[in-house]
Amino acid sequence: MLAIVLGMVIVICGVLFLRMHAFLALFFGALAVAAATSSLSVSQSVLHRSTAGIAEIDGAQIVLADVEEGLAKEPGAYYIAIDAPAVKAHQELRLVWVERFVEEDGITKANVAQELPGEINVANARFVSQDTFREAQQLAGNSSINRVVNALGSTFGKIGILIAMASIIGQCLLASGAAERIVHGIRHALGERWTALAFVISSFVLAIPVFFDTVFFLMLPLAQAMAQRTGRDYLKYVLAIVVGGTLAHSLVPPTPGPLFVATELNVSIGAMILGGIGVGIWGVVAGYLYMLWANRMWQIPLRIEAKEAISEEPSAERDLPSFGFSVLPIVIPIVLLGLKTVSQTALPATTNEVWNSAITFLGDKNIALSIGALLALATLFCKPAMTWVGLGKSVQKALSEGGVVVLITCAGGAFGEMIRQTNIGAAIAESLPSSVGGTGLLITAFMITVIIRVIQGSATVAMITAIGIVVPVAMQIGLPFHPVYLALAIGCGSKPLPWMNDSGFWVISRMSGFTEKETLKTFSVLLTIMGLVSFLATLVFAILLPMA
Missing domain, CATH: 2.40.30 (Elongation Factor Tu (Ef-tu); domain 3)
Structure with a gap:
């Protein structure tokens, strides 16, 4: 237990007080836990779950x-x-x-x-x-450093390619104008009266392959333009972007947090996507209702000049790819992953070996995301005046940004593995009452993630840290439901109570022109409500539809 406390202190203090890069904080935390763990505990961590x-x-x-x-x-x-x-x-x-x-x-x-x-x-x-x-x-x-290095490599083998391909998809959608086309297409389909709902749907779709900060940067100018044109409802438009994008960031792969949690629990990416959408929609509905209420309670004005980053002129839209072509890099991987999940869990075994082989190959998470990346590259390559050099620069930028995410996530994987090697799972499982099995474990996982989230701020780091503690306990106690519910509980726990130590808090505040007080009573309360409602939905589904 002391080894785990030491590691968590290093991670939290490193990120929060020393402003250390998350990779370094997680790496040094993992190394400290490994060095403080006895060889007997390392051996027990393997044998206790295999005897x-x-x-x-x-x-x-x-x-x-x-x-x-x-x-x-x-x-x-x-x-x-x-x-x-x-x-x-x-x-x-x-x-x-x-x-x-x-x-x-x-x-x-x-x-x-x-x-x-x-x-x-x-x-x-x-x-x-x-x-x-x-x-x-x-x-x-093995030595401490060897165990940490091996865990780093193991995590990369699980998710390295996925994050790289997701980064390429996101960068190409932005550079080609496909992201803009998706926003325009959904808004035009719903009409100007339902612009806020169009923002919710657009940001949810875009947040699946694109990081939430990027989605917010992309859509905020359109929200500002709408508020400037109507002279009201600026808060509603800003919160609509948050409502749609924030839950996808923590519940729907291939964003790093839910991707990592699903991988650690051996949950298929398709099941995590379907589960994330299934419980996330309830949080989105709750967030949407709070958004409407908050907009009636507080009229926050547009204090900064609107930027026409996403033009509303029809002439600009003619230069964008078609809506169908734009959504293919997102839809095709989801369909392939979903087909494999449904084929393996819901459909009877088929004697058609060609079909089985095709679904197994195309539905593999690495292949599905790679196909999505190729389609995204196609949208960028078809852009007028695009050259091979420009295409190469976009890919290089995507991989550079994705490489940092891979490093952080792999370090988080090493940190979690070192926590597991302390054999904390057996110790906690023996000390917990029998009622903690089942829904009690979901509540425990949710609360652990919330606490870590509030202490250090980052939703992704909270998920990575919590999974290292929760997985060993789950393996010792056993789950009466599908492990996807445990993954979703951790994702929901990364949402509540964001405050000044969360980088997202400052992105929303500074980019939108909100004061700290306005951000706390709108953004912070919104995310807390959405996280709690989504978690309650997870509990209900785990009880009524356990899929054990």
């Missing part, structure tokens, strides 16, 4: 109890170990060969190749595969 207890030994059959999810249940070499996590001496291990596992009335039994003596003390015995035991011993023998 089973032994209820009884009956000749050549071992009756297992408390079977952890990490136990492979495949034929092969296994150890019967007394207090397996603490075992170091070879003579305390008994090697057996399991021929097959049998499930009878919910009880798992292992049939072994030889008769076992009855004097084995099964009260303290654990059952673990030989490969897992060796992996635990090898990991425990």
Whole structure:
């Protein structure tokens, strides 16, 4: 526990007080946790999630109890170990060969190749595969820096390509004018009366591949132009952008926070997208209603000169790509990911091997985002007067910006892995009451994320830090529902109570011309309401539609 506290102090103080880059703060935090963790705890962190207890030994059959999810249940070499996590001496291990596992009335039994003596003390015995035991011993023998570096590399392998492709999609949509076309298309479809709703939908769609700050910069000039033309409702237009974009930033991949959380919980990107949209829409509705109420309560004037960054002139729109072409880089990856998720979870197994192979390949998260990046490049390449040199510069800019995000996210992955290696999951799971399983764990995950968010400000860092604490507990307790709900609870927890230590707070305040007090009573309250309502929706869906 002291190792985790030390790491969190380094991360929070580094970001909040020393103004340290998030990558450095997370990296040094991970290194400190790794150095302060004993080799025994590292070994336990592997074995506790990959072993089973032994209820009884009956000749050549071992009756297992408390079977952890990490136990492979495949034929092969296994150890019967007394207090397996603490075992170091070879003579305390008994090697057996399991021929097959049998499930009878919910009880798992292992049939072994030889008769076992009855004097084995099964009260303290654990059952673990030989490969897992060796992996635990090898990991425990690695140096602190090697464990951190390996965790960095592992995280990059999971999400590095995804973030790079998402950065290319976002940059190309902006540079080609496709983002502008999406805004214009949705606004024209709904009409000027529903301009605020058009802003909500546009910012939600754009925030899926584009970071929220960029979406806000993109759409704010249009909000200012509308307020200047009508002479009212400036607050409504600004909050409409926030309502649409902020929840997508924390709930819908491929933005880094939800992407990382989904990856750590082994939730498919398609399931996370569908789940994020499913619970996020309730937060959007609540935010929209608060936006209308706030706009009636406070009339905040447009204090800065409106900028025509997104022109409303028809002549300017003629130079933009078509609406259908503009949304393809966003829609196609979502469709491919969704098809794979639905195919694997909801549809019966098909005998068509060609279809299975095609869906498996095209629905892979890296392939789907790569296809989206190619389509985004096509929108930019079709822009008038675009050259190969200009295309290359746009890609270079996207990868430069995305590279920083990759570094931060990978450092966060290393930090979370070092927290898991302290074996905190088993310690917390044993100390928590049994009621914490299920919805109690969702509430715990939500509250942990909220606390970290309030302390250090960054929603993404809060999600990355919280997942390192929550995942080991979830693995020990077990989940009676799909892990996507745990991922969504963490995403919702990254929204409430933004204040002066949040960079987004200052972006909204300074760019919009709001005072600090106005930003607190509008933006901060809005995000808190949206986070709470989305979390309540997550709880309801987890209870009514567990999908366990």
